[in-house]
Amino acid sequence: MMRLIGRRLLISILILFLVSILVFVATLLLPGDPARAILGQQATPERLAALREQMGLTDPVWLRYLHWFGGLFVGDLGTSTSAGAPVTEVIGARIGNSLVLMVIAAVIAVPVGLVVGTYSALRRGKATDHVFTGISLVLAALPEFVVGIILITLFSTTVFAILPSVTMAAPGHPVWEVPSQLVLPILTLVLVVTPYMVRMMRATMIEVLDSGWVEMARLKGVPERQVIMRHAVPHALGTVAQVIAMQLAWLAGGIVVVEFLFRYPGVGAAMVDAVTNRDVQVVQALSLLIAGVYVVVNLLADVVGIVTNPKLRREESR
């Protein structure tokens, strides 16, 4: 088992390395000149050249990459050109804010997805199943900003004006000081990621419930509750973990749009600002961070898949 996980881990590291190259190359291709973005249109060519020299923009590309890549290991993500401060300082608080959203959304979405999916599978073909399937289909078809706008319309405008539509916390204060402002962003994220989990859990559970060992368990006289919890659900988890991982990884990227919609001071908003300001260092750091979340979450899903499957768990040969 450890070998398998170790191999996955190595692959993950390799992927992160490739992503770092991609991110670096992609930011090179961003239109505009960081130096000009800082100094503005009126800057003299001498001052531009001097700044470029100072920022290392005149070095060969590979050297700049190595410099940046080396910095990653010592926590030096460079200096934000627009804020003039170290990148870690600029995005540190933002990461915390975003994590709050993501973790709460995940903690709500995963159990809800699993439970509703299982319930739907057990009631297959009945009215409740049709209702859940219908709702999850509609939600799955809606993009996150539409879900967000609908929620804003419903809960913070004329219909029920009970929740704030934008983040009210003053800069410098933790967002959770005003819990009500977290409700709508989290709800949006939950509504976007849950339907896929429900659908996948339902499909997998239906397959497992039709399996020989579930029928066998029933023919052994095992009570229905135990049939589901012991014989069916564990088998579904390995498969569904992949979908959950995809959805959680999506949270890391999809949060950009949701944060922008709710003016939430997280990494998403920071990303949008950084791109507008040609703040290359921040864009690089955030891209790599989001990629890292993808890779880590998928690695975790693989581990769940390995742990729930004794065949993989006990793979001694090879």
Add this chain to the structure above:
Amino acid sequence: MSELTESDPRPDTAAGAGAKMFGSPGTVALRADGLKITSTAGKEILHGVSFNLVAGKIRGLVGESGSGKTTAGLACMGHFRAGLLNTGGSVALYRDGEVLEVLSLNDAGQRKLRGGSISYVPQDPSLSLNPAMRVGEQIMEVLRIHRPEDSERDRRGRITEVLAEVGLRNDKAYQRRYPHQLSGGQQQRIGIAMAFACRPAVMILDEPTTGLDVTTQAMVLKTIGELTRRHAVASLYITHDLAVVAELADDVTVMLRGDVVEDGPAKQVLYSPQHAYTRRLIRAVPDLAGRHRIGEVNAVTGAHPIVTAAGPIVDAAHPIVDAAGTGPGAPQGPASGSEPVSGTRAGERAGRHALPVPHDAAPATDNLLNATGIRLNYGPAQVLDGVDLHLGVGESLMLLGESGSGKTTLARCLAGLNDRYQGNVSLSGTQLQPGARQRSITERQRIQYVFQSPFSSLNPRRTIGESVAVPLQMAGQDSGRQQRAKVLEVLDQVKLGAGYIDRRPGELSGGERQRAAIARALVNAPSVLVCDEVTSALDVSVQAAIIDLLRTLQVETGMAMLFVTHNIALARHISQRMAVLQKGRIVDVGPTDDVLDHPQSDYTRELITNVPTL
């Protein structure tokens, strides 16, 4: 429909009298009476099935796929699969002087019986054991549910005991294994141990040895027989394999499309069957001795349509083509369905039939296909370990092996479907490239392959005509009209009429699909036909019809055939020569009679001893 059942010539229509009539010392443990089961779509699946199970005896429940035997077996436990409803009849369980109406119990009551008083042994243990649970734990689960009063120590003791009873190791380490760490036979014995753990009064065994090798099957059957008799369990043994029933069962019930057609002591039903269906079924069973020709029966399920000749060629004289390798290009008579090769008939009537030898059969020394030193390994696993094999012109060779022996791998290597082997394969003296893609079109055409499952080897979106025409398109020599003519002709050869050309696999039965697959292999007139377990997915009567067809085709076209199978009983029915493959090595090879009568290896001897016979 129930009237029909009542009028059947069954000795124990009145179920109560049944046990006494057979003179059994046991008492009735379970009585199913007039079971009717209907699908939710409204189609009746069982039309009133009755039988009883006697303590210490085994009742064989025999029927072909779709006869409703598993449905009837599960109904004894009050279990109906999704989409099935119980619409009548009763199941009474007699235990400790009590009578329990199984079907009128509530869920909790039924649960209490299942695994406790009535237990079930499933068909495929690899699917029915929970792959993520240790085998000891799976047995423990039954004990926890049905023996709540026992201490954990008593239960552990019982697990150790029951594992020994089914002939498995019973140490802690073994109990901690997962199903995938056991062989198929061991898995099945875990299934039996699980069923037997609570000392049930009734056991329902649903084809528990299908898919096991004959040697393993013999061991599992022995275990079942011993347990039943020693502990006075009433067993219902569901199977399609009449030979197994003959070895094991005391009484036999024969089912056909949801009806019991015959019922009685095993000896009577199997050796002097009353019902026409039973007789046909028994005649279709291949026997190792080769006393009768199995192909004489028509497939009972209608998979063997009577073909009216398509096109202008209506030829009652039924010409036998006399040139080897004559393709569909030459005029060939449409086989008239009921009359295979006339020359073989006389021989059969004389007693043990001789396999027909093709008209122009060249001496076996003239090798058409020659394989030498075939080796193949997957990592450390040596699948083929230096195999030498030759196939003469017009010869039928059986390649016999159990699962994992490498027989399919070898067949695929010869056909070029697996190109990872080392060694030489030559056809008519020319050495072939390992992979089919590297071989020339002619070489590819000369070796054709028929796959095991006709359910997955035909593209469901293509019509039969389109599928059969694919090899012709690959050859690229014929116009569309010529192709269609060839397709019609070959469909005729396999006794599917022109009417099948525009149908899709979904509308066809298993036997019809396998015929279509054979037609596809024949359309380019191959010199060698490789048949990979072509009958193992089919019912016994359909198998008989396909065997008959292959034999007829082989004689008519003079092609050589490599018949890959695990079923040794087919040997005398299909092959002139046979080779026995064990763990990637050929351990016995020679003319079929020689190998069967004087096997050289212990392995072949063991196979022959263990094959169940009628």
